Amino acid sequence: MSHYFDNDPNVKSERESFDYFYRDNKLSLQTDHGVFSKGKIDFGSDLLVTTFLNANPPGPKKKILDVGCGYGPIGLMCAKVLPHSEVTMVDVNERALDLAKDNQRSNNIQNAQLKVSNCLDDVLDLEFDFVLTNPPIRAGKEIVHKILEQSIEVLSSGGQLLVVIQKKQGMPSAKKKMQDVFGNAEIIEKSKGYYILKSVKA
Secondary structure, three states, rough: OOOOHHHOOOOOOOOOEEEEEOOOEEEEEEEEOOOOOOOOOHHHHHHHHHHHHHHOOOOOEEEEEEEEOOOHHHHHHHHHHHOOOEEEEOOOHHHHHHHHHHHHHHHHOOOEEEEEOOOOOHOOOOEEEEEEEEOOOHOOHHHHHHHHHHHHHHHHEEEEEEEEEEHHHHHHHHHHHHHHHHHHEEEEEOOEEEEEEEEEEO
């Protein structure tokens, strides 16, 4: 069975469009079969975007990494709201990245770049102020924990990892892993069973 963490999901394409808003900022986004959360922004991703942007309004340049970007709602909204920042978006799913590229073009977003990467394998030579992820739970705990472990390698000193995850889908395990890797982990937001976890690199 194909799912959204596959490199090339073998399901028929049938694109669908919707508008996504953060305050007065609007993105017109296309989604498709074989991509996480077709047809609407999922609650967890929206909670992550809102929590991050409420705490980090436009200002000095930030370098942001969106891991498992899918068709791009998290990274593209951050790039739109924070035009002076640089956003890197990675995913293993090529259909998702094609959608994200189309969504970047159609929304005229200049300050984002997209890369094919299994977890963070292809960006380990870069450095970021923030890593944001709605991790691919269905890919398994090993993949999720690999993302958490690799995040500390790409963060600058004082940099932050923000993760959205449901309690029933492994939040306690993810929080413990972040505590083990970073030496700190806290819940900074929760709503409807979704939690935003934060770790800071010393």
